[in-house]
Amino acid sequence: MCGIVGLFLKDKSLEPKLGAMLSDMLVTMTDRGPDSAGIAIYGSEVNKNGKITIQSDAPDEVFSDLEQDIKTATGTKVSVKRKSTHAVLEMDASEVNSVRVALNKIRPSVRIMSAGDTIEIYKEVGLPKDVAARFDISTMSGTHGIGHTRMATESAVTTMGAHPFSTGSDQCLVHNGSLSNHNSLRRKLRREGVHIETENDTEVGAAYLTYKMQQGSTLGEALESSLKDLDGFFTFLVGTKDGFGVVRDPIACKPAVMAETDQYVAFGSEYRALVNLPGIEEARVWEPEPATVYFWTH
Amino acid sequence: MQTFDLEALGLRKLNSTLHEQVEDTNQTAWEVINPKGSHAIAVGLDTPIEVTIKGSTGYYCGGMNQKATIKVTGSAGPGTAENMMSGKVIIEGDASQYAGATGHGGLLVIKGNASSRCGISMKGINIVVHGNIGHMSAFMAQSGNLIVCGDAGDALGDSCYEARLFVRGSVKSLGADCEEKEMRPEHIQILKELLAEAESDAKPEEFKRYGSARNLYNFDVDNAAAY
Numbered sequence: 001m002c003g004i005v006g007l008f009l010k011d012k013s014l015e016p017k018l019g020a021m022l023s024d025m026l027v028t029m030t031d032r033g034p035d036s037a038g039i040a041i042y043g044s045e046v047n048k049n050g051k052i053t054i055q056s057d058a059p060d061e062v063f064s065d066l067e068q069d070i071k072t073a074t075g076t077k078v079s080v081k082r083k084s085t086h087a088v089l090e091m092d093a094s095e096v097n098s099v100r101v102a103l104n105k106i107r108p109s110v111r112i113m114s115a116g117d118t119i120e121i122y123k124e125v126g127l128p129k130d131v132a133a134r135f136d137i138s139t140m141s142g143t144h145g146i147g148h149t150r151m152a153t154e155s156a157v158t159t160m161g162a163h164p165f166s167t168g169s170d171q172c173l174v175h176n177g178s179l180s181n182h183n184s185l186r187r188k189l190r191r192e193g194v195h196i197e198t199e200n201d202t203e204v205g206a207a208y209l210t211y212k213m214q215q216g217s218t219l220g221e222a223l224e225s226s227l228k229d230l231d232g233f234f235t236f237l238v239g240t241k242d243g244f245g246v247v248r249d250p251i252a253c254k255p256a257v258m259a260e261t262d263q264y265v266a267f268g269s270e271y272r273a274l275v276n277l278p279g280i281e282e283a284r285v286w287e288p289e290p291a292t293v294y295f296w297t298h
Numbered sequence: 299m300q301t302f303d304l305e306a307l308g309l310r311k312l313n314s315t316l317h318e319q320v321e322d323t324n325q326t327a328w329e330v331i332n333p334k335g336s337h338a339i340a341v342g343l344d345t346p347i348e349v350t351i352k353g354s355t356g357y358y359c360g361g362m363n364q365k366a367t368i369k370v371t372g373s374a375g376p377g378t379a380e381n382m383m384s385g386k387v388i389i390e391g392d393a394s395q396y397a398g399a400t401g402h403g404g405l406l407v408i409k410g411n412a413s414s415r416c417g418i419s420m421k422g423i424n425i426v427v428h429g430n431i432g433h434m435s436a437f438m439a440q441s442g443n444l445i446v447c448g449d450a451g452d453a454l455g456d457s458c459y460e461a462r463l464f465v466r467g468s469v470k471s472l473g474a475d476c477e478e479k480e481m482r483p484e485h486i487q488i489l490k491e492l493l494a495e496a497e498s499d500a501k502p503e504e505f506k507r508y509g510s511a512r513n514l515y516n517f518d519v520d521n522a523a524a525y
Contacts, residue, residue: 252414252433255376255394271354271375272335285354285373287394287413290433 002163002176003029004256006146006237006267007277008244008296014263014278015044019140023132025266025273026147030128032269033151036162037131038123040172040239041145045118050093052100053113053120055086055159062107063087073102084134085159086113086122093117096169111160111197116170118143118241123162143298146239146267148174154182155200165203167196168210170241175202176254176269177233185229205230209238223247223293235288237267238295245295252290259283265296300325304339305332312339316366319345335375340368346385360387363404376413379406382423395432398425401442407496414451417444420461426496436463437473445492447500455508463508464489466500477511 005025009015019041026037056062063082066089070078076095081088091099096115103110114121122135128149132138148163155161164172179185182201189207190196196207208229212222219238223245226236235254238245246267248256259266259274261283268274271285288294302312312330319325328349333339337356340349343366351359354372364383373391382401389397392410399415401423408416408425414432417425422441430448437453439461449467456473462485463476472478489502515521 253395257394270335270356271373272356275334286392290414 001032001151003032003149003269003273004146004174004176004235004237004267005029005148005269005273006144006174006239006244006246008144008265009142009263010265011263015143016141018142018145020138021277022145022147023128023137024276025268026128026132026149028273028275029149029269033149034127035150035152035157036123036125036159037128037147037149038121038162038164038174039132039135039137039145039147040114040119040121040164040166040174041137041140041142042118042170042239042241043120043140043142046090048093049090050096050115050117051120052089052091052096052103052115053086053122054089054103054107055111055113055123056107056109057085057159058109059085059087062110066107069106070099070102073106074098083122083136085124086135088120114166114170114172116166116241119166119170119172119239121164121166121172123164124159125157125162144239144244146172146174146237146244153178154202155198160198161200163202164239165200165206167194167203167207168213170239171206171210171213172239173202173206173209174237175205176235177249179205179230179232179234181231201232205234205236219245220293220295223295227291227293235269240297243295243297245293246288247293248288248290250291256288257285258288258294259285299327299329301329301331303331304336305334309336309338313341316340316343316347316349319347321345323347333370333372337375340366343368343385354391363387373410374408379404379423382406392429398423401425403442405492405495411448417442417461420444424492426492426498428496428498430467433470434473436461439463443488443492445489445496445505447498455510457514458510460510462488464505465508466505469506469508472508475511475514476508479507479509481505481507
């Protein structure tokens with residue numbers, strides 16, 4: 001099973017409500033997968049700053065003095081905003097990579113959830129409502145976001161096995177389904193120098209798309225080629241800095257419903273996830289076609 | 299008319315209330331409000347009552363229906379009217395995957411489009427779709443009539459048995475062992491009756507018929523001993 005939701009706002013006046021709308025959609029999908037949940041929110045760009053979202057199982061100890069320790073290690077001024085087990089590090093966008101490298105040395109136990117200009121990813125084991133409350137998602141504003149509630153099949157129920165997976169700057173992916181050729185593809189991608197953290201099938205899908213885009217593909221082209229190179233069941237929802245894309249495998253047995261109005265484009269594993277959106281009664285509601293790439297950008 | 303607020307009273311209450319209706323009940327007309335895409339609405343009914351669902355439904359609406367007439371004013375989720383035995387299910391909007399799956403009887407009318415696997419393994423149900431249907435429809439269909447006023451997707455009627463498949467528009471591709479067949483007067487008659495009952499103004503003469511070529515392994519009498 002698994003439940004996926006996504007919301008891409010066209011109407012700027014809805015941006016302060018993005019977190020609240022997306023959490024509500026995700027909580028509705030709880031019974032499609034109650035073991036872990038995650039949300040990626042794309043906020044507004046602030047002063048050319050970059051962000052790294054990190055996670056720790058021992059946040060009290062690991063996050064203390066982090067600002068100072070990064071400053072000492074890199075000379076970069078970083079602001080650290082802690083939210084439960086996660087923290088968002090904000091710095092000049094040009095310093096994101098050096099801070100990332102430094103984190104690996106000074107806090108090797110820290111897990112990097114996402115890095116980029118506007119993306120923040122929060123994910124943990126637990127019910128969507130608890131995960132959303134823990135990170136105060138409903139107060140977050142943003143331009144677009146995606147969420148996932150997981151029923152694990154291909155790898156363990158852990159924070160790192162939860163979706164969304166981010167394998168590139170401002171990129172993330174959530175997945176409903178299971179990939180059959182993830183082991184061979186992981187080996188291939190690793191040979192090409194792609195960093196893959198877990199044994200999870202979805203992370204391979206995310207890494208594959210990141211690799212394709214690094215090779216010069218657009219998001220649309222990368223999604224197109226995934227239809228050829230990925231074997232298995234998938235409905236993917238992919239976020240980038242500018243927007244999101246959707247693709248389903250040719251058999252398309254994993255459900256997907258989309259709705260579009262002048263104000264937003266919304267995605268849900270089921271129509272239930274969309275029922276509280278404004279103007280849903282008048283929205284164009286449809287099922288994305290199999291083996292067809294859809295994407296929207298700002 | 300009895301009105302039932304699904305959001306306020308919940309699914310169990312709705313289905314148990316509908317199940318309590320006896321054959322000669324006076325409460326023959328029901329309206330369900332606030333369905334909000336919920337699953338399993340009006341499942342397992344077995345009396346000739348009329349239930350109108352005002353809005354869109356989730357999985358398995360009208361499943362296992364016997365005798366009742368169930369109408370959805372919005373769109374329906376996966377597995378609508380699956381395993382229907384008799385009666386009628388009418389969807390004003392679109393229907394998701396495997397609408398009418400394994401249905402034994404009755405009539406399913408979809409006024410919009412149906413998604414993939416419409417009528418999969420149908421066993422006697424009649425299905426009329428005013429719009430298009432998706433891929434793998436009527437897969438292993440055994441009996442009954444699937445009538446499509448629009449177009450059909452890939453692999454129509456793959457490995458089907460004796461079901462009759464009628465398509466007015468184009469067929470993207472035929473599945474294994476499915477072929478176009480001759481339209482005879484009795485087929486025009488079937489179409490005439492079912493199109494009228496489904497409130498479609500399509501002309502029976504505009505349809506083509508598809509069905510089993512009976513060439514698969516299991517149709518060969520020499521293989522009968524293997525079963």
